[in-house]
Amino acid sequence: MSPAGQRLLWPAAIVRHALLLASGGLMLLPFVWMASLSLKPPGEIFRTSFSLLPEHWYAIENYGKALTAASLPRYMANGVLVCVAILALQILICAPCAYALAKLEFRGRDLLFGLVLIGLLIPHQVLAVPLFVLGYSLGLLNSYAALIFPFIVSPFGIFLFRQFFRSIPDDLVHAARLDGLSEFAIVWRIMLPIAMPAVIAFSIFSVVSHWNDLFWPLIAVKSPNLMPPALGVAIFHGGEASTEYGPLMAGAVLVISPLVLAFIVAQRRFIEGLTSASLK
Amino acid sequence: MVISTSDDVRPGRADVGASASQVTARRRGDALAAFALAGPAIVLLLILFILPVAAIIVIALTDWQFGTRSLHFVGLANFAGIWADEAFVASLRNTLVYASIVIPGTVLGGLGIALLIESGNSLRNFYRAIHFLPFMATLAAMAIVWEALLHPTIGLVNGTFAAVGLPTANWLREEATVLPVLALIGIWQNLGFAMVLFLAGLKSIPQDLYDAADIDGADRWLDRLMTVTLPMLGPVAMFVVIVVALRAFEVFDTVQILTQGGPGHASDVLLHTLYRESFEFLRAGYGAAMTVVFLVIAVTLTLIQARLIGNKVHYQ
Numbered sequence: 055m056s057p058a059g060q061r062l063l064w065p066a067a068i069v070r071h072a073l074l075l076a077s078g079g080l081m082l083l084p085f086v087w088m089a090s091l092s093l094k095p096p097g098e099i100f101r102t103s104f105s106l107l108p109e110h111w112y113a114i115e116n117y118g119k120a121l122t123a124a125s126l127p128r129y130m131a132n133g134v135l136v137c138v139a140i141l142a143l144q145i146l147i148c149a150p151c152a153y154a155l156a157k158l159e160f161r162g163r164d165l166l167f168g169l170v171l172i173g174l175l176i177p178h179q180v181l182a183v184p185l186f187v188l189g190y191s192l193g194l195l196n197s198y199a200a201l202i203f204p205f206i207v208s209p210f211g212i213f214l215f216r217q218f219f220r221s222i223p224d225d226l227v228h229a230a231r232l233d234g235l236s237e238f239a240i241v242w243r244i245m246l247p248i249a250m251p252a253v254i255a256f257s258i259f260s261v262v263s264h265w266n267d268l269f270w271p272l273i274a275v276k277s278p279n280l281m282p283p284a285l286g287v288a289i290f291h292g293g294e295a296s297t298e299y300g301p302l303m304a305g306a307v308l309v310i311s312p313l314v315l316a317f318i319v320a321q322r323r324f325i326e327g328l329t330s331a332s333l334k
Numbered sequence: 335m336v337i338s339t340s341d342d343v344r345p346g347r348a349d350v351g352a353s354a355s356q357v358t359a360r361r362r363g364d365a366l367a368a369f370a371l372a373g374p375a376i377v378l379l380l381i382l383f384i385l386p387v388a389a390i391i392v393i394a395l396t397d398w399q400f401g402t403r404s405l406h407f408v409g410l411a412n413f414a415g416i417w418a419d420e421a422f423v424a425s426l427r428n429t430l431v432y433a434s435i436v437i438p439g440t441v442l443g444g445l446g447i448a449l450l451i452e453s454g455n456s457l458r459n460f461y462r463a464i465h466f467l468p469f470m471a472t473l474a475a476m477a478i479v480w481e482a483l484l485h486p487t488i489g490l491v492n493g494t495f496a497a498v499g500l501p502t503a504n505w506l507r508e509e510a511t512v513l514p515v516l517a518l519i520g521i522w523q524n525l526g527f528a529m530v531l532f533l534a535g536l537k538s539i540p541q542d543l544y545d546a547a548d549i550d551g552a553d554r555w556l557d558r559l560m561t562v563t564l565p566m567l568g569p570v571a572m573f574v575v576i577v578v579a580l581r582a583f584e585v586f587d588t589v590q591i592l593t594q595g596g597p598g599h600a601s602d603v604l605l606h607t608l609y610r611e612s613f614e615f616l617r618a619g620y621g622a623a624m625t626v627v628f629l630v631i632a633v634t635l636t637l638i639q640a641r642l643i644g645n646k647v648h649y650q
Contacts, residue, residue: 066555070454077447078464081522085467087490088479100488151375160368166376173383177584177632179605180625183393183612184386207378237367266472268587269605273613284474288591291478299482306475317470321463325530328470332531332577332639 092116092303099299112300117308119301120290126308128279129286136201136282137261143206144260145246145253152215153241157227167216173209179269186273200274201282205264210331211256218252219245258327262313283309390629393622400616412623422624425595425602428513432603433582435517436524440578441571443521444528449563451529452536453555462533466526473523477591480519481506506592509600516601519588524581528574535570539563569642576639583631604628 086106091099095112098105120126154160155167185204189195194203222245230240246253264282271285281289287309291302317324394412398405416422451461468476483490486504495502505515543562551557586605589595595602595610608628612621 074450074461081465084479147374150371154368154371158364158368160365169379175633175636180629181386184389268474284472287475309475310471
């Protein structure tokens, strides 16, 4: 409420820090507790007195169990593969379409944009049954393709890229044409490099969404070898390890750590990317 | 080649001098290029979005079950069925209760944190980061952590509550507590999201307004808050309410992992019920009717959200 640059009197500043540290502590509590339990042996976990650090370090056993018994590495490799494939296909398919919508005049452009807007309106969970039937009839279910195909076109991606491409001057496009560039070359060599902030925002949004997605993988795959991280950790939890909190917490740490580390490094970009979807 | 030549000399948008034939040829060139560029996206939008939505509405009007070949149109019987279905009505009611806790909790909490962060200059990025962290951490994994925290005998929550004399409970297994506890996890997850939206809103309040308020004598912290900040945040707050509502209606991961809708139907929510009907009980027609109800709610909220953005931001 105070404009930037105004200094608070020291009592007000102390109250501000106290309140923010208290609420921030509550937000972080599950993360701290997760890390703490992941280091403890069962005996200390099932004790009613609490301590943050273990008396006997049990990290190797817990993380070892998460890595071997639950095949966490496999889940995470699946997550990387699925996220990369989805993102690459989304950009490949959405960027040219967004360019056509932003810079070309053609009959049916408004109709096409209308299709994109309808796509934006639909929550993806609604599509699950028809997509399941489609995947079944194409023989795609229980494969990597099943995890990828529903997401290869993103209405949000088209919308975001179109917004950005519209802000690029037409003169640049004309100059590129005079230089003999094809329309496809203009998309990949002129538009996308300039639109890098939008590409990064979209990439973060897409990767975070699909790394964290539980709903569709639950429907699409049954084989543990194909499970992405969110489903993998859920199955680990539902299986024989359901009360072994040490290995379970170690698994949770491993599943969230890639995104959390990336977030710590590029905080601003993450926040931009993850909020861009609701500002569409 | 006429097309490509006219393309090469293609003038800017305000091409007053271009001859009629040049314009027509350019349009045709654009149309061909546009078809090649947008074709894959158009086909995939139709196959992966438009047709499935149409299909789910049609399926909702049939008695189709997964794995069977017979299919009869039954009109609105499925919709009549779900309204008479205790499980569905419970899940709709639970979702509304869940949303009615998550929305005010998240919006007010997010606003409070945003105001606190903006009220000083130090550690802004740090506070923003720690409050935003739950929003991007894999919820399926964090749900398991919450289960450990809420564990009736070894959980930190009961341990702490017992130590300070507060009542303890088996939070996720009792009908009275399960939904409010899930809603608290929802608030924990979404608070940082509301916070960053409010931070953006605070940044967009013009400094002039604070200067004017100063001159008018509103120079105290509370005066400025009541006369400038909160009134100016009104539209943003409306927007945040809708965005958070959308996320609240989409609650699934925590229910699927922590409660499976139980005890009884005490924590059944829309997405979980329609998932179970469609993919565990394989009653596709029945599940589709539930899906249509969910679709109507989500589309209504999204349209309101788009209107709110349209009033503030002009893309064209």
